[in-house]
Amino acid sequence: MNNMKEVLGTFKTRKNGNSISITVPKSAGISENELFSLQKENGNLVYKPVKEKSNPWKNGKFKNHDFRQDMKELELDVGNEKSVGNEKSVGNEKSVGKEKLF
Numbered sequence: 001m002n003n004m005k006e007v008l009g010t011f012k013t014r015k016n017g018n019s020i021s022i023t024v025p026k027s028a029g030i031s032e033n034e035l036f037s038l039q040k041e042n043g044n045l046v047y048k049p050v051k052e053k054s055n056p057w058k059n060g061k062f063k064n065h066d067f068r069q070d071m072k073e074l075e076l077d078v079g080n081e082k083s084v085g086n087e088k089s090v091g092n093e094k095s096v097g098k099e100k101l102f
Helices: 067-073
Strands: 014-016 019-021 036-041 044-049 094-096 099-101
Touching: none
Parallel strands: none
Antiparallel strands: 014 019, 036 044, 094 099
């Protein structure tokens, strides 16, 4: 384990709404929208990256997946189902006075 520490600079806090912010320099190699936890270690505040659970919608696993083919194989006709009760459907409104009834 490498315990080498590198000082990236000295930064001043600033008020941002009801919070206090510290700017992270681009040279730190952190991307926008990364998630961090704030911990207190021996009186020091330490930000640590949070490893998100692998999300197939974000990690590219489903990038080339053919969901339409899955629907065909499962014989799903999403959006074209027949009404079985009193569902409201767009485009079938009937006007009664000033109110629209579905």
